[in-house]
Amino acid sequence: VLVVCVVFGVGSARAHENVEKLRHWEIPSKDPDRIILTFNGDPATSRAVTWRTDATIEKAVAQIAEATVNSKFQDHSVSEDAVTEPFDLGLYKSNASLIVHYHSVIFDQLKPDTVYVYRVGDGDARWSEWIQFRTACAEYAPTQFIYFGDAQNDVLAHWSRVIRQAHQTAPNASFVVHAGDLINQAHRDYEWAQWFKAGGFLHSQCTAIPVVGNHEFTPLGGKKSPRRSK
Template sequence: MRIQNLLFAQYFILITFPLMSSSQSLVSISNPFIDTSESNYIQNDTLSHKLHNFDLHHWEIPSKDPDRIILNFNGDPSSRRAVTWRTDSSVKKSFAQIALASANSNFTNNLITLSASIEEFDLGIYKSNKSLIVNYHSVVFDGLNPNSIYVYRVGNGENWSEWIQFKTAKREYSPFQFVYFGDAQNDILNHWSRVIRKAYQTAPNASFVIHAGDLVDSAHRDYEWAQWFKAGGFIHSQWTAIPVVGNHEFQKTTKSSPRKLSIQWRPQFTLPIEENLSNKLHETVYTVNYQDVLILVLNSTDNLDEQTEYIKDKLGNSDARWKIVTSHHSVFSPAKGRDFEYARKYWKPLFDKYGVDLVLNGHDHLYARGHVPIMTTDLDKSGKINTLYITSVSGPKQYKADIQKINGYKSDGYAVDILKEETQFFQVISVNNDKLTYIAYTALGDEYDKAIILKDFTSGDKFLK
């Protein structure tokens, strides 16, 4: 019997069954923090220090095995992809292997192995976390073939993940679909799991997924990030994620410190860095160009004026067939006590000017779809529109609509088409030539709302069907 099992027996005497909740797991057998075969863990630790790990779920505790594996865009989607994962601090060297996928396992004969960048990270920076040192690892796959299925895995040379597949984009325009979620935020593992899993069942071949902010409730609390990663499971490692920062991704680390971006955000995502923006906005404001569709990701919490210039530059210099903007705060907030006046005053005119087709928001914890029509002297009988605006929620936290406020947006040229409270949603958006099809599904997988934008690429005219 290994020593760690003897230690387990000693712990078990101290921890009786009545003290264990049904949601807790005894993790000592596989827990690297009490594995006496690892001398770096036992030289300076005491049994009491190790015992504190027992109030963590097994899926919170890092080990030599890679966990929290996630794909992100980082550069040209037809030739690049970034992967990030986590281990315990004993893993000092790590790798990612990749190959063109095949219908059998022979792809292993043609592997490319890349060394990972490693970032040591102390969860204890935030007082509510256990003071654990973990390592985040990242690799950017470059020089990939367009429109190709690749298979990859990550690990330290002995402890590997499973093989995981993804497909690169085409260089030119081609039809595709993607998924969009509003706030997950609260009670994530219990109530958001079924939503992301139903979305995967509904659109398993989606090219990417947009998480429109407030992925968690407490920015720095690792327990909530652990829930988010467990809820999505392998989906995070297979669907390429476009995470959008929300207000709940900002929080103080101490009572006297200023609010700061989630301490986990930059270590756990490997996102594009816009060098012309201030450091504060790095990896929270970026652009993805996917098969002639522009996706502009904004940070609606910080440095709004700086982003206004960024919007002008990116939209003004883009000739993409379709233009999509996503930010957390709703431009036309439908909920009581919410108002993103800055966006209506400074961003919406740019969306109108540069022909943004679709804006995807969260924050208000209810569902609203509306549009900005082209105003004519004929009382808008033309049916033309500028932009379709969506506010949605995927988690259990729900708010009430403020009808009076929504009606007040008419002066901004906004017309609400549909509202829904007390419902968890996910959305699937399909782009096919001159048609963008938007469908909202409930957590049950039932189609609730549908809108189609028909676009004349010569004139720029758009009609809502």
Template sequence: MKLRIFSLLPLLPLLSLLSCQLVAHPEHKLRHWEQASPDPDRIILTWTGNTATSQSVTWRTDTSVKEASAEIALALPKARFDEGAKSYKARTEKLELVDPAKVVVHYHSVEFSDLKPDTLYAYRVGSGDRWSEWIQFRTAKAQAAPFSFLYFGDAQNSILSFWSRIIRAAYKKAPHAAFSIHAGDLVNTAHKDREWAEWFKAGGWIHSSVPSIPVSGNHEYTNLKIDGVDKGKQLAIQWRSQFSLPPAGDLPNSLAETVYTLTYQGARIIALNSNREIETQAKWLEKVLSKNTSKWTIVTMHHPMFSSGAGRDNATNRKVLKPVIDKYKVDLLLQGHDHTYARGHTPVRMSDTKSSKIKSLYVNSVSGPKMYDFRKDGWNTYKPEGVLLARKAVKTPFFQVIDVEDDWLTYRAFMANGELYDAVRLHKLADGSKELHPWKDDLGKER
């Protein structure tokens, strides 16, 4: 047999390329979808301005992408709808992660402005030859009109394994939903990037096509160490980079992008930060509600006004926030934290058991797998404060679909298998008062 000798010289360029690819992700403990690259990932829609004429988008890359942009076009039915797409230069900021340590990434954000109300758009984000797919969203109508939205309590633990089925079941149930409210504890450990990676992967393209209204929970605050220096308990370092949220100029910087308000088709949505500076927020909330002209008002915060988890209580919320909520008769409060399910209401008069008139509807919920026991006395402890518990559950994750149409607000809580567990309707009367209407069908036994 003749011995053949091959030269490796012609292969050196290929070997060099393979070598570069092998070291492209130096953190081998991370899975490929957790690591930033030149390709856009963690794309998410939020709002910083008018929901009818603007839309914000944020995404992540590695630090090789120094400049990025977003393109937007009318989502016309023709094949090349992208011809004539408008380009927006992105704001780019560097973020040094602390877990995993010393990993630096770039976040990019754009606010699409001067959009047409009630219009379907397609957009993409990227740079050079690295672009996302084209993704569609619809702007809000400029006036009051029917809409639906999703609500999720704490995702928090085993997010990719368990919460994935909840958010995907929610989208399947209500693909027409205008936005999603995430009522705090999106993750378990504020600064741990692996958990944020799971949250984004679980939602996938839902995050990039259905705008999010995120609320900060207690697990979005943990101690932060930078170069060995303890900075104390801080908001997740990713929060303000990955979510573009409305500014509130009359609030301190410590509450920036955690306390804000939006109006969507005749409904006022208010997000509070129940972790800190409650008195400051109560004054701000009073100011917002005193000028509120929307027919429906929805407040979301993490710590519930009336706790449903065993051994839990948030007395400061009731002392400081509830008087404002009662004064302006906020319609619906969406909360989390207690890893149980509870729905109740504050009657106009506790002594009038025949009246269906109420001030506010209160919900505590959970969408992840972490579960607590329900407090033994239900909400009996809170009866002197004027609230009644209507339905509860334990050891069951939920998602909610809420429909707003004219004088009616319909609340429905679904289990992961898509079955209805709880539902109720609110009717807004001409004088602004509300009647609570029980669901017409049997909802089955409590879990």
């Protein structure tokens, strides 16, 4: 029993040391981060949102309402319980051994061509800001969107300029297509931290269509998948 306790203590110490080496914008907390808005079903009547917290947030909530010219929309907001999924970042060797919680909610039965506001949190004191988006028209209408090729490398240093300039050029784009290879190593959390930091609030406001590329298919063991013969 003594040996088991000693080994467990060493493992915990190493995990703690690994976490201490992380930048503050990599470490999850009770507050929602890495919020991303995506499509789910009909873009005129639904959206999905996903976000991250630390493992202490076991129950999460999203609220949504039709936008108004003032803050009174809060009085008419609707709450939706999130699906919460724990994940151990330490399953991939380059990450710190850290349990995080991912939360997701689907907003449905929305009105077409309508501006909505939503926020995510623990249902109590830990909330994101209110974030706006517009649903698509029910009928055919001209649509503007942004298309990104591989972000992949030096995402925070250089791709941040690209996504921010794209937003300045097309601030009313209905959605954003990320056409694969969003990062270089699929399971390396530091790279995902860069990707979310580079885009900032845009990931939560402009509906994303993330397309998986070959760099999103690396096995957890870190070895490349064998090539398939044609």
